[in-house]
Amino acid sequence: MAEKSSFFESSLVQDFNKDIEQYHLGPLWNAIPDLMKHTPEPHAQAYLWKYDLLHKKLMEATEIFTPDRGGERRAIYLQNPGLNYRKPWGWASTTQTLYAAVQLILPGEEAPSHRHVQNALRFVMEGEGAYSIVQGERLFMERGDFLTTPNGLWHGHGHPGDKPMIWMDCLDIPTIYYLGGTFFEPYPEKLEKPSLPDNYSQQRYEGGMVRPIGDRYEKKAPLGNFKWKHTEAALQGLSRFEPDPFDGYAVEYINPSNGKTACPTIAAWMQKLPKGFHSQAHRHTHASIYHVHEGAGYTIINGVRFDWEKGDYFVVPNWAWHEHVAEKDAYLFQTNDLPILEKFGLERKQELDMNNGHQEVKSEFKPVIV
Secondary structure, three states: OHHHHHHHOOHHHHHHHHHHHOOOOOOHHHHHHHHOOOOOOOOOOOEEEOHHHHHHHHHHHOOOOEOOEOOOOOEEEOOOOOOOOOOOOOOOOOOOOOEEEEEEEOOOOEEEEEEEOOOEEEEEEEOEEEEEEEOOEEEEEEOOOEEEEOOOOOEEEEOOOOOOEEEEEEEOHHHHHHHOOOOEEEOOOOOOOOOOOOOHHHHHOOOOOOOOHHHOOOOOOOOOEEOHHHHHHHHHHHOOOOOEOOOEEEEEOEOOOOOOEOEOOEEEEEEEEOOOOEOOOEEEOOOEEEEEEEOEEEEEEOOEEEEEEOOOEEEEOOOOOEEEEEOOOEEEEEEEOHHHHHHOOOOOEEEOOOHHHOOOOOEEOOOOOO
16 A cells, blocks of 8 residues: 555656646546545534524614615525635535525515526514515415425515514525526516415415315425414324434425425425434435524534524534434424435435444534624
């Protein structure tokens, strides 16, 4: 092995490598160790953002930015510190594949409609009275609602209510940017006007996941807004049984016309972790972004303890050991890139088979506090 290493470091090899570089060529014999890792080595880092900080900065942004001045959306994205924002593949990346942001709309404001090839979803954090208009349907939002906007659909936002509304956005922006397939189109008349009754799709699905027979055949977004009351009821039903050892009680948002993820490239689910629940540790090749809808607890990621409470966000990178502990009854909203990994046949999982399935806590994450 030493002989082989010395050969690659020899002047003969180094001179040749330098020679071909001028022709925009590269030596595979040098690149293999970096290109072909034995296991994933993510650039994204485990990280946690406190909601107090996010809320403070959003409120400060109201004094500077409006939908008419400074941009279409008053949104602050979660930039992963392990992904260099100066490099194209790391800019606006919460994980290596997904973008997440918190967005605020004030009463009386409108965010103009547009459409793009990126898939998008939303989870409502707080407030009431605002709506998203998607393909002519106004979807009035409440706390805990989940909304999906697959690629190519017109969508904008308006707020005729009287309380500020904040929600989470998640899009596959880094993936589409890296693949070089970005297209974006503003709506010609700013905010799209309604062409369907308000809350049309959720009225069609008032019975939950019992689908109208007209949706037997695949549609892009037959249900635009998944109401919190249905999600909560589903989790209450699951809670009568034993929890999953890794995810507690979890339900996934799906497209009722085909049974697949509600957003084609981004999976989303809500987890309920009862007080005292301590999950087993595992890891997988998909990366996850968590928002704490309710409760408090902590997650151990690769031996580091991340304490979280209502409103916080945290990231579990791909192939990172992780386990959750609920100190209060907790609801965690999760988005992840599992559909992307599955499309490429890259999804793998591994369970921790030592220390009764739990990690040793070696340090604690210190978040930025305001």
